[in-house]
Every structure is written in C-alpha cells, then in structure tokens.
Amino acid sequence: xxxxxxxxxxxxxxxxxxxxxxxxxxxxxxxxxxxxxxxxxxxxxxxxxxxxxxxxxxxxxxxxxxxxxxxxxxxxxxxxxxxxxxxxxxxxxxxxxxxxxxxxxxxxxxxxxxxxxxxxxxxxxxxxxxxxxxxxxxxxxxxxxxxxxxxxxxxxxxxxxxxxxxxxxxxxxxxxxxxxxxxxxxxxxxxxxxxxxxxxxxxxxxxxxxxxxxxxxxxxxxxxxxxxxxxxxxxxxxxxxxxxxxxxxxxxxx
Amino acid sequence: xxxxxxxxxxxxxxxxxxxxxxxxxxxxxxxxxxxxxxxxxxxxxxxxxxxxxxxxxxxxxxxxxxxxxxxxxxxxxxxxxxxxxxxxxxxxxxxxxxxxxxxxxxxxxxxxxxxxxxxxxxxxxxxxxxxxxxxxxxxxxxxxxxxxxxxxxxxxxxxxxxxxxxxxxxxxxxxxxxxxxxxxxxxxxxxxxxxxxxxxxxxxxxxxxxxxxxxxxxxxxxxxxxxxxxxxxxxxxxxxxxxxxxxxxxxxxxxxxxxxxxxxxxxxxxxxxxxxxxxxxxxxxxxxxxxxxxxxxxxxxxxxxxxxxxxxxxxxxxxxxxxxxxxxxxxxxxxxxxxxxxxxxxxxxxxxxxxxxxxxxxxxxxxxxxxxxxxxxxxxxxxxxxxxxxxxxxxxxxxxxxxxxxxxxxxxxxxxxxxxxxxxxxxxxxxxx
Numbered sequence: 001x002x003x004x005x006x007x008x009x010x011x012x013x014x015x016x017x018x019x020x021x022x023x024x025x026x027x028x029x030x031x032x033x034x035x036x037x038x039x040x041x042x043x044x045x046x047x048x049x050x051x052x053x054x055x056x057x058x059x060x061x062x063x064x065x066x067x068x069x070x071x072x073x074x075x076x077x078x079x080x081x082x083x084x085x086x087x088x089x090x091x092x093x094x095x096x097x098x099x100x101x102x103x104x105x106x107x108x109x110x111x112x113x114x115x116x117x118x119x120x121x122x123x124x125x126x127x128x129x130x131x132x133x134x135x136x137x138x139x140x141x142x143x144x145x146x147x148x149x150x151x152x153x154x155x156x157x158x159x160x161x162x163x164x165x166x167x168x169x170x171x172x173x174x175x176x177x178x179x180x181x182x183x184x185x186x187x188x189x190x191x192x193x194x195x196x197x198x199x200x201x202x203x204x205x206x207x208x209x210x211x212x213x214x215x216x217x218x219x220x221x222x223x224x225x226x227x228x229x230x231x232x233x234x235x236x237x238x239x240x241x242x243x244x245x246x247x248x249x250x251x252x253x254x
Numbered sequence: 255x256x257x258x259x260x261x262x263x264x265x266x267x268x269x270x271x272x273x274x275x276x277x278x279x280x281x282x283x284x285x286x287x288x289x290x291x292x293x294x295x296x297x298x299x300x301x302x303x304x305x306x307x308x309x310x311x312x313x314x315x316x317x318x319x320x321x322x323x324x325x326x327x328x329x330x331x332x333x334x335x336x337x338x339x340x341x342x343x344x345x346x347x348x349x350x351x352x353x354x355x356x357x358x359x360x361x362x363x364x365x366x367x368x369x370x371x372x373x374x375x376x377x378x379x380x381x382x383x384x385x386x387x388x389x390x391x392x393x394x395x396x397x398x399x400x401x402x403x404x405x406x407x408x409x410x411x412x413x414x415x416x417x418x419x420x421x422x423x424x425x426x427x428x429x430x431x432x433x434x435x436x437x438x439x440x441x442x443x444x445x446x447x448x449x450x451x452x453x454x455x456x457x458x459x460x461x462x463x464x465x466x467x468x469x470x471x472x473x474x475x476x477x478x479x480x481x482x483x484x485x486x487x488x489x490x491x492x493x494x495x496x497x498x499x500x501x502x503x504x505x506x507x508x509x510x511x512x513x514x515x516x517x518x519x520x521x522x523x524x525x526x527x528x529x530x531x532x533x534x535x536x537x538x539x540x541x542x543x544x545x546x547x548x549x550x551x552x553x554x555x556x557x558x559x560x561x562x563x564x565x566x567x568x569x570x571x572x573x574x575x576x577x578x579x580x581x582x583x584x585x586x587x588x589x590x591x592x593x594x595x596x597x598x599x600x601x602x603x604x605x606x607x608x609x610x611x612x613x614x615x616x617x618x619x620x621x622x623x624x625x626x627x628x629x630x631x632x633x634x635x636x637x638x639x640x641x642x643x644x645x646x647x648x649x650x651x652x653x654x655x656x657x658x659x660x661x662x663x664x665x666x667x668x669x670x671x672x673x674x675x676x677x678x679x680x681x682x683x684x685x686x687x
Binding site for chain 1: 640642655
C-alpha cells in the first residue's frame with residue numbers, strides 16, 4: 001500500500017524529516033507517536049502534498065505509484081485522505097456544497113456519474129449521524145464556528161464519505177472530551193477495512209485505547225527511532241519519551 | 255482622439271424637441287452651467303483613479319440616434335420599461351395600469367407632472383455644486399437628456415412585483431446616451447426597481463445616467479442595479495436618494511468591470527427614523543476598471559445606515575471604492591456602519607479603498623472597516639486535499655467572498671444574471687493550467 005523510503009523534507013530551509021522509512025500494508029493500522037516538534041505533522045502534510053514543505057530526498061509510493069509526483073488533488077483522488085489537526089474554517093462555503101463537490105470529483109475520477117443534490121443529501125445525512133453531527137451542520141459554512149470536537153467529527157465524516165485507500169489522522173484526538181473521543185474512534189474503526197490502510201498520528205496513547213493499532217512507531221527529531229506492537233505505546237505511557245533518551249517538555253501520558 | 259477639454263464641447267447638445275417646456279428650461283439652465291466645467295483629470299479629487307480611463311473621441315460628442323430599435327430583447331417577464339439610447343420605447347415596454355401608479359415618459363408629461371419632474375431634477379442631490387476639487391457628472395445628464403421616465407407612486411401604493419427598466423445602448427456607431435429616471439414615492443408606498451444596463455454594437459460610446467429617488471414618509475424602496483454592458487461602453491452613472499421620516503431604502507448593485515465604469519450613489523437621510531442599506535459587488539479582470547463612490551448623509555436624528563461593498567480584482571484590473579459618511583450636526587443618535595472588503599486575485603491587480611467620515615454630532619455610532627486580502631492558501635490546500643481541482647477550490651472561495659451579498663438580491667432573475675456573469679468571470683480568472 002504505502003511505502004516511504006528515506007524521506008527528507010524541509011520547511012523554509014529547516015530540515016524537519018531526516019530519513020523516514022515506513023511500510024504500511026492494506027488492512028493495517030499504524031500509529032506514529034512522538035514528542036512535540038518531532039515532525040509528525042510535517043510527515044502527514046508532506047504525504048497529502050502541502051507545497052509549503054519541500055521534499056529534499058527519498059521516495060513515497062502508494063500501490064507502486066510515485067506519490068510525490070502527483071499534485072495534491074490527484075493524491076486525494078488516488079485515495080489519500082488527511083484528517084487535519086487544525087481543520088480550516090471557510091465561512092461562506094457551505095459544508096454540503098463542498099462535500100458534494102469533493103465526492104463528485106472523486107466519482108468522476110472513478111468513472112462514475114455525479115451524485116445529484118438529493119442523493120447526496122441522503123448519504124450525507126446518514127454519515128453525519130454516524131459521527132453524531134446534527135445534519136444542520138451540513139448547511140453551515142465549512143467548519144465555521146464549529147467547536148474543536150465538531151471539527152474533528154467533520155473530518156471523520158469526510159473520510160467516511162470519500163472512502164479513501166489511505167487515511168492519515170493527524171492528532172485527531174486532540175481537543176476531544178471523552179465522549180467525543182468515543183464517537184470519533186467509532187468512526188475511525190468503521191473505516192477499518194481489508195483494502196484500507198490507516199496512519200494515526202498522536203501525541204498521547206489514549207486514542208490507542210479506542211483504536212487499537214497493529215504497529216506503533218516512535219518519531220523523534222525527524223526519524224523513526226523505535227517500532228513495535230501495541231505494547232510499545234503502553235510502555236511509552238508508563239515511562240514517558242525520556243525513557244528513549246528523548247527530552248520532552250510534555251508527558252506522554254494524559 | 256480627444257480634442258475637447260470642457261464638458262460642453264465634449265458633449266454636444268441636440269434639440270431635445272420632444273421635451274415639455276419646464277424640462278427644456280431646466281436643461282438649458284444646466285447646459286449653461288457646463289460651459290466652463292473642465293473634464294476630470296487625475297488631479298480631480300473624486301476622479302483620481304478613473305480619469306485615465308475616460309477616453310472620449312469627437313465622434314462620441316453627439317447623442318446616439320433617438321429612434322434606434324430595441325432589437326430582440328431576452329424573454330422578459332413582468333413589468334418592463336425599455337429605454338434605448340436614453341429614449342423610452344413604449345412598444346417594447348409592458349407595465350400595468352395600476353391605481354396609484356403612474357409611469358410616464360418625459361415627452362408625454364404636461365402640466366403638474368412636467369413641473370414635478372423639473373422640480374425633482376432641479377433639486378436632485380447629486381446635482382450639488384462640486385466641492386473639494388471634485389466634479390459631479392450627473393450635471394452632464396441634466397444638461398443633455400433627451401427623454402426619461404417619471405415613476406410616481408401615490409401614498410400607500412404597493413407594487414407586488416419588481417419593475418424592470420432596461421437601459422439598452424445601441425452602439426452601432428459612436429455617440430453618447432443620457433438616460434434619466436425619476437421616482438417619486440408617496441408615503442408608505444413600496445416598489446422594487448431593477449435597472450439593467452445592457453448594450454449592443456461595438457462602437458465606442460459613453461453612457462451617462464441619472465436616477466433620482468424621492469421617498470416620502472414610510473416609503474419602502476429597493477433599487478437593484480446591474481451592469482453587463484459591452485467593453486466598448488464607458489459608463490458614468492449617478493443615483494441620488496432623498497429619504498423622509500421612517501422611509502427605507504435598499505440598494506443592491508452588481509457591476510462587471512469595463513473600460514470605464516463609474517457609479518456614484520448619494521443618499522440623504524432627511525427625516526428622522528429613515529434607514530438605508532447599500533450593498534455592492536464588483537468584479538474586474540483583464541485591464542478593466544470599476545469605481546464606486548458612495549455618500550451617505552445623516553441629516554436628521556435617529557437614522558440608520560448600513561453599507562457593505564465587496565470588490566474582486568483579477569489580472570491587471572483596477573477596482574475602487576470610496577465611501578463617505580457625513581453626519582450633520584443635528585443628526586444625533588445616528589447609527590452608521592460601513593464595510594468594504596476586497597480580494598486581489600493577482601499581483602498585477604489594484605484595489606483602492608477610502609473610507610471618509612465627517613462627523614459633526616457628538617452622540618452617534620459610526621463604524622467603518624476596510625480590508626484587502628488574497629485567497630487563503632491554507633483554505634485552498636484544505637479543499638484541494640479533498641480532491642477538488644485548484645480551480646474549483648478558488649471558485650468556491652471567491653464565490654464565498656461575495657455570495658452573502660449576491661444572495662440578498664431580492665429578484666431571482668437578477669441573481670441568475672449575476673451568477674451567469676460571475677461564472678464567466680471565474681472561467682477567465684481561473685483558467686486551468
């Protein structure tokens with residue numbers, strides 16, 4: 001599915017990713033953990049195609065295709081989905097119109113007919129219930145005036161609508177209370193499928209209580225310094241990042 | 255080729271044969287005032303950014319033919335009056351005989367009605383002497399008009415559907431047109447007037463318009479102005495509004511850029527409790543130009559004004575907004591709110607915005623804000639990361655910038671025309687690479 005080899009990336013001349021290697025197979029859920037500033041969000045933005053970040057070395061392929069050669073929209077249409085850590089508020093653009101345009105762009109790419117407004121409304125209402133969002137949110141501006149938790153649920157709703165091959169979740173748990181965390185986790189678990197890969201990026205291990213990963217990686221200073229199974233996250237929670245010889249001004253536990 | 259330097263030599267007067275005596279007298283009076291008036295230059299304060307777009311030729315000095323036909327108009331529903339080159343075409347018009355409503359062309363006016371029209375024009379507020387090195391080109395209209403429309407609403411008359419006035423400029427050869435509309439709205443009357451400025455033909459022409467509204471106590475008037483004239487048309491328009499007690503005036507304008515596009519909107523809140531709401535949307539591209547000048551005068555106490563204008567400029571185009579609020583000494587408890595937001599789509603585009611506040615009363619609320627920005631890259635990335643093409647993302651964001659104002663236009667037909675024009679604008683402005 002996703003293969004990352006020796007990935008280096010910088011922003012404004014500052015090197016952030018310093019040689020990432022990662023293989024994710026279809027059906028797997030991987031978690032990347034790490035202290036603040038280790039490059040977790042940069043990795044997710046680079047994979048989605050944010051041109052603010054410059055890839056200076058390395059390769060990324062999705063099902064054998066060179067991902068780095070594709071513009072952002074082509075990556076999305078090939079099935080890359082990034083749930084943003086900070087979803088952007090776009091007043092004036094209705095959520096419904098945005099989502100329908102996105103779904104139809106995807107359908108066009110897949111050689112399918114456009115969904116008309118009525119069909120889409122029906123689908124969107126079903127999916128919004130799945131993440132416990134009032135369908136009234138569909139008529140509001142994209143993320144406009146949404147609470148932190150509502151924004152995160154809106155991201156997961158988009159993933160459920162777009163049915164990506166690779167879903168990257170960037171700190172999807174941050175800012176969520178325990179009930180919202182449950183809803184979001186249920187949504188993510190609904191995404192788990194044999195033909196889909198999920199990459200979760202998180203600072204805390206609590207999300208992993210709800211979405212149990214197959215593999216856990218620790219990202220520090222732009223490199224993955226340790227990989228393991230689920231138990232690695234628990235060990236990190238118990239011992240903190242300091243256990244790996246890493247300075248962190250926050251603690252890995254909640 | 256421009257050889258004239260004064261307004262009276264740049265625009266020649268024709269006979270105006272069809273006009274009734276009071277209007278002819280007024281026209282002659284205004285014409286003499288033009289004699290020494292110079293054409294605006296970049297040193298003319300209110301024409302600073304627009305003077306270079308005023309490109310007159312000797313051929314444009316004569317009035318366009320007064321008997322041009324309307325041609326094939328689009329299928330128009332409802333109450334319609336068609337003017338071609340400033341002259342009313344009754345055969346192309348369709349308006350109701352309603353009790354309390356009178357729609358007359360100037361050449362048909364007699365007696366009291368002719369006096370009323372001359373009186374309204376004579377007192378027209380946009381006709382005040384120029385100040386601060388500025389120049390008022392509605393003077394030109396008053397000196398040169400050939401015909402016009404007097405719309406009178408008796409007290410309490412309510413028109414249940416919009417009245418559409420199509421100003422058609424037939425530019426088969428060069429010349430100028432001076433359409434003029436007067437609306438006298440009696441107390442508690444209601445009307446939505448749509449003015450649609452269109453053109454046919456390719457020759458360079460000048461259109462100099464004047465629209466005057468006089469609102470009696472409690473009158474409720476909505477003015478919608480749409481300009482889709484061809485690029486060969488230079489347009490200088492003026493709208494003047496006088497409001498008595500508790501009257502409501504709403505203005506919605508949608509302007510597409512052109513060689514020269516200029517609209518001056520001047521509202522006087524003369525009676526207590528009067529309210530006005532002014533919305534404007536402008537889009538320009540290529541080397542187009544659009545200049546909106548608005549003035550709101552709070553003269554009586556307890557009046558409200560609410561103004562929102564948005565400009566979008568692409569390519570190397572130039573959009574201008576100048577918003578003046580003048581609160582007179584006795585206008586206590588005035589509430590004025592002015593907002594102008596601007597979106598630059600390219601580095602080569604230019605937008606100039608200038609709020610001007612003159613406040614002589616001490617117990618008022620007066621807020622103004624102006625912003626100029628570009629499309630937000632983070633927002634574009636967010637939309638594109640969901641599979642939208644960069645073009646679609648930019649169209650969505652640009653439309654979002656003005657949609658709030660477009661959606662408020664109370665006439666569906668105008669909204670549709672506006673949206674069609676906006677889509678053409680987007681096709682040009684965001685060509686897929």
